[in-house]
Amino acid sequence: xxxVTQSPTHLIKTRGQQVTLRCSPISGHKSVSWYQQVLxxxxxxxxxxxxxxxxxxxxxxxxxxxxxxxxxxxELNVNALLLGDSALYLCASSLGTLYEQFFGPGTRLTVL
Amino acid sequence: ILNVEQSPQSLHxxxxxxxxxxxxxxxxxxxxxxxxxxETAKSPEALFVMTLNGDEKKKGRISAxxxxxxxxxxxxIKGSQPEDSxxxxxxxxxxxxxxxxxxxxxxxxxxx
Numbered sequence: 319x320x321x322v323t324q325s326p327t328h329l330i331k332t333r334g335q336q337v338t339l340r341c342s343p344i345s346g347h348k349s350v351s352w353y354q355q356v357l358x359x360x361x362x363x364x365x366x367x368x369x370x371x372x373x374x375x376x377x378x379x380x381x382x383x384x385x386x387x388x389x390x391x392x393e394l395n396v397n398a399l400l401l402g403d404s405a406l407y408l409c410a411s412s413l414g415t416l417y418e419q420f421f422g423p424g425t426r427l428t429v430l
Numbered sequence: 431i432l433n434v435e436q437s438p439q440s441l442h443x444x445x446x447x448x449x450x451x452x453x454x455x456x457x458x459x460x461x462x463x464x465x466x467x468x469e470t471a472k473s474p475e476a477l478f479v480m481t482l483n484g485d486e487k488k489k490g491r492i493s494a495x496x497x498x499x500x501x502x503x504x505x506x507i508k509g510s511q512p513e514d515s516x517x518x519x520x521x522x523x524x525x526x527x528x529x530x531x532x533x534x535x536x537x538x539x540x541x542x
Binding site: 351353358408422 | 472473474475521530533
């Protein structure tokens with residue numbers, strides 16, 4: 319079975335631009351979570367979706383938004399990019415909101 | 431703001447040594463404690479999901495214990511091997527908020 323997939327692998331943007339990151343969960347998983355990881359820190363929670371509804375939101379500005387589609391895939395959007403948004407963005411899927419999470423390989427975003 | 435602390439921040443051991451590290455988390459509103467192993471250039475991999483006070487789990491040479499009343503978990507690696515080199519992350523799942531809060535990780539390097 320395919321694991322969690324994310325696209326693109328790497329992305330370079332400039333300040334002020336907008337970016338969309340994509341995630342496909344493991345088949346059968348209905349929950350998708352997004353995390354931001356910067357060097358030297360653990361992943362920071364951004365969003366969790368379950369059955370297309372937002373179930374949790376971390377301490378991130380409104381420039382960050384996400385959605386989950388009927389096939390349970392998900393997109394993370396970041397508007398008005400700042401240099402500080404440069405990070406590894408991880409997606410994780412799970413059977414439900416309180417279950418073990420399976421992580422994708424991440425998208426490395428660089429903002430210049 | 432939830433505080434999940436891991437110690438030590440990094441650890442260097444020789445092949446064959448046994449080692450352990452600590453995760454501290456809030457003792458209130460506990461639902462689960464996750465341990466993940468994150469090897470360079472790979473996705474974080476779930477090791478254990480622990481839910482019960484006094485829980486002990488084992489996978490090969492790796493084991494973990496949980497004390498929810500005092501808010502800590504230990505991860506033990508017996509007879510460390512170079513392939514155990516990775517960042518070990520713990521993550522707290524509370525009952526009041528649907529998200530995983532990660533510690534900053536312990537970076538383990540096992541020297542041949």
